[in-house]
Amino acid sequence: MSxxxxxxxxxxxxxxVAKAVIAGHDGTLWAKSNNIEPTREELVKLSSSFSDQANLAMSGVHIGGEKFFYLSGTDKVIRCKKGxxxxxxxxTLQTILVAVFEEPIQHPQxxxxxxxxxxxLISMSY
Structure with a gap:
């Protein structure tokens, strides 16, 4: 599958999911939905934030030119909100998956x- x-x-x-992105850890865009245009810098910053999320509470997460407010996360997951x-x-081992959603959809879904x-993807060594 591509x-x-x-x-x-x-x-x-x-x-x-309203908007989606798959990118490499280095910010290289692998695939995306038509309605989002993330920059390499946004993707690199997001990728590097998984290991240290301390600054996200102050700076938020920018993706596709939109700023999302950091809610919580782990070394594998980052959760954000915007309105x-x-x-x-x-x-994952090689990728960053990003999914943007809108109400009435909720985070757990x-x-x-x-x-x-x-x-x-992790099970497939990606």
Whole structure:
């Protein structure tokens, strides 16, 4: 399956995700939905933030030119909110998965979709 198919079928195809991105840890864009334009700098900063999330509470997370407010995270997951939308991001062995969602969708619903795909990619050494 191509990276674009993962975005189109697994993330966007869930009906829960409004915008999606798959990128490498180095900020290289692997696939995305048509309605988001993340910069390499945004993706690199997000990727490096998984190991140290202390600054995210002050700076937030920028993706596709939008600023999301940091809610919580682990070394694998970052959760953010912006008004009536949110963002759930997961770091795998080689990728960063980003899913933006809008109300009435809630974080746990999107977390299930993103983390299932992330766990699958980890099992495939990605």
């Amino acid at each position: 990276w674009q198919n993962y975005v189109d079928q697994q993330l966007m195809g869930s009906g829960l 009536k939308s949110g963002m759930h991001s997961m770091k 999107v977390a299930s979709v993103v983390e299932s795909l992330g766990d699958y």
